Amino acid sequence: MTGVLTATCIAILVVMAMALARALKAPTVYDRILGVNMFGTKTVLFIAVVGYMTGRPDFLDIAIVYALISFIGMVAVLRFFEYTAPIE
Amino acid sequence: MSILDYFSAILLAGGVFFSFTGAIGLFRFPDFFTRVHAASVTDTIGVILIIAGLLLQTSFDLNIIKLLLILAILLLTSPTASHALAKSARHGGLLTLAESNRSNDR
């Protein structure tokens, strides 16, 4: 079963890398924020899966905290950009 | 591997597939508003399936509640985040595909 979890981990990492690539290079600011948002969601899942892979479900607490922090960070960034974002 | 493990493997694989689909859509779709839809596939069905896969791995203890809590938090925050994104994009003056086509025609 660890094999399946490891494969899941690697796949989630690939998706995270794609989201990060989108965050680094995208046509508009909003696309970048979208990439960062997706990166955050995937990180939560990644932490949870890694916890199960290594047999330490305590990681779930970290995942909960990360989910809350990434959402608050998202909203803060959006508040900042709502009226000032330049269209590139 | 027991039967539960097989089920969980299938759910995890499904979740990964949908996450991957969302990431591909992030690159393939033509404008910002359509890309939000692609990301929302990852944020909803991908999360649901992967958490469900992990749920089948737990023995009956507090971890089930924690996993369900993560699921609830993600499902509550992701539409809020997409809505905030779309709204601030509208306020920032970003046009949808249909609207920008129309203004190009003129």
Place this chain on the structure above:
Amino acid sequence: MPIIKRFFLLAAFWLLLSGHYDPLMLGFGAFSLGLVFYISIRMDRLDGEVEYITFGQRVVRYWFWLVGQIFVSSIGVTKLVWGKTSDLSPSLEKVPATTVPDSTQVLYANSITLTPGTLSVDIEDGDITVHALQKKSLQELKEGAMAKKISEIWKKER
């Protein structure tokens, strides 16, 4: 929400998340509970009238239905992602939200966003501006299966 009910909810939440039940940790729990109570009562005083959506079996029933809905529309979007991009017909339209009870309008808008393929951009004067990936899904939304489900589940209490 009455104070007693809120107290039990928060205490249960803390106990479930902590998993440690020795006196020191319980003391910390009691302390943080007191702090949260102080802050939330202060905020309520500032906020004036607060309206809560009742959470109960109704929500559970609705969530199961919603997950099914999410699944169906995800498969639709998946087909669009892997298929030709010329199949896309993105469109922006106003959908009336007055068909659902007032207290559930936010729930309605959030459910629209949560199902892939439709995205609520703005809500004002009882109209939700919805952006959809295909014109077809906007049509389905206007037929109002989701609005009917929500008002069917939440109507009985009023």
